[in-house]
Amino acid sequence: MYLALSILFSSLIFVVFKLYAKYQVQTIYAIITNYFIACIVGLLYYKEPINVYDIPQKSWFWGSLLLGLLFILIFNLMAATSQKLGVSVASVATKMSLTIPVLFGVFFYREVLSILEILGIILALLAVYFTSLKENKIKAEKWAFALPVLVFLGSGIIDTSIKYFQDAHMPEEEYALFSATVFASAGIFGLFFIGYKSTQQRLKINFKNIIGGICLGVPNYFSIYFLLKALQHPTWNSASVFTINNVAIVMFSTLLGILLFKERLSIKNWFGIGLAIFSIILVAFGPEIMTYL
Numbered sequence: 001m002y003l004a005l006s007i008l009f010s011s012l013i014f015v016v017f018k019l020y021a022k023y024q025v026q027t028i029y030a031i032i033t034n035y036f037i038a039c040i041v042g043l044l045y046y047k048e049p050i051n052v053y054d055i056p057q058k059s060w061f062w063g064s065l066l067l068g069l070l071f072i073l074i075f076n077l078m079a080a081t082s083q084k085l086g087v088s089v090a091s092v093a094t095k096m097s098l099t100i101p102v103l104f105g106v107f108f109y110r111e112v113l114s115i116l117e118i119l120g121i122i123l124a125l126l127a128v129y130f131t132s133l134k135e136n137k138i139k140a141e142k143w144a145f146a147l148p149v150l151v152f153l154g155s156g157i158i159d160t161s162i163k164y165f166q167d168a169h170m171p172e173e174e175y176a177l178f179s180a181t182v183f184a185s186a187g188i189f190g191l192f193f194i195g196y197k198s199t200q201q202r203l204k205i206n207f208k209n210i211i212g213g214i215c216l217g218v219p220n221y222f223s224i225y226f227l228l229k230a231l232q233h234p235t236w237n238s239a240s241v242f243t244i245n246n247v248a249i250v251m252f253s254t255l256l257g258i259l260l261f262k263e264r265l266s267i268k269n270w271f272g273i274g275l276a277i278f279s280i281i282l283v284a285f286g287p288e289i290m291t292y293l
Helices: 002-022 027-045 052-057 061-085 087-096 099-108 115-132 142-168 172-198 207-230 238-261 267-292
Strands: none
Touching: 002 027, 002 207, 002 238, 027 061, 027 172, 027 207, 052 061, 061 087, 061 142, 061 172, 087 115, 087 142, 087 238, 099 115, 099 142, 099 238, 115 238, 115 267, 142 207, 142 238, 172 207, 207 238, 238 267
16 A cells, blocks of 8 residues: 555656646746655654754764755756656656665665566566657767766665665654655755856746645655655565556556546557556566465
8 A cells, every 4th residue: 555655646746747847837946845845744744743953863864864965966867868868768767777776675685586576677677668768769969878877876876775764774653754854955955056046047936836846745755755664565575665666657657648648658658568567466476476386
């Protein structure tokens, strides 16, 4: 249930981004607003009394600040990748980064994968590629092709860090506070960015950006919160959780694009969705299937 909720809220993020273009919302300002909204949601969701002076004493505090900085950096790299090379390239780079936390789980936590789970992970990567594939050929400067590599590495480091802090540095009751602190950190770094931009051009308050940030902040918070809860699953390892999470987001957001925005898919895209479903079955039920073979 937690994993399904994380997938749902993560997919809604892509829907909100799609609506930004329709209603002419300035993405970067809405993103920064969204971080503060997500922080507020986290603080409201936290059930224990909050002492601001105690938060820096938490073992995960400095890591949450670095994660906030990574959130802002990777967002800008994703935006640059989308503009230079296309949205599909940015999507593939982001979701294929699941290989980094998967490998981290295998080598750091000594997680054991069955043959069917390994096959499912390989098929998951192919599914992400085919689902995001577009017919248009990409033309860009040579240096631009380094952008998806940076997005791949950064997204993988974020997922791996979330797993590490969830496992080693926080009890379950602090998930909401940790998530709120990460988003607050991202928002503060975003304010520095706005401050820099204001030296180049005068900034005006745009209520559409604020509303866009609110609409993004709520699902953004719960996508992280429920991912942390899903990583607690007693039988699934982190490799299974990250693989199913990332592939299902690509598949579900693609289907939402068809239903809500009348997007058209090529045969390769449909093949990718089929691979995604098959890979999820292998990763989720691989150990059980192996017992019957």
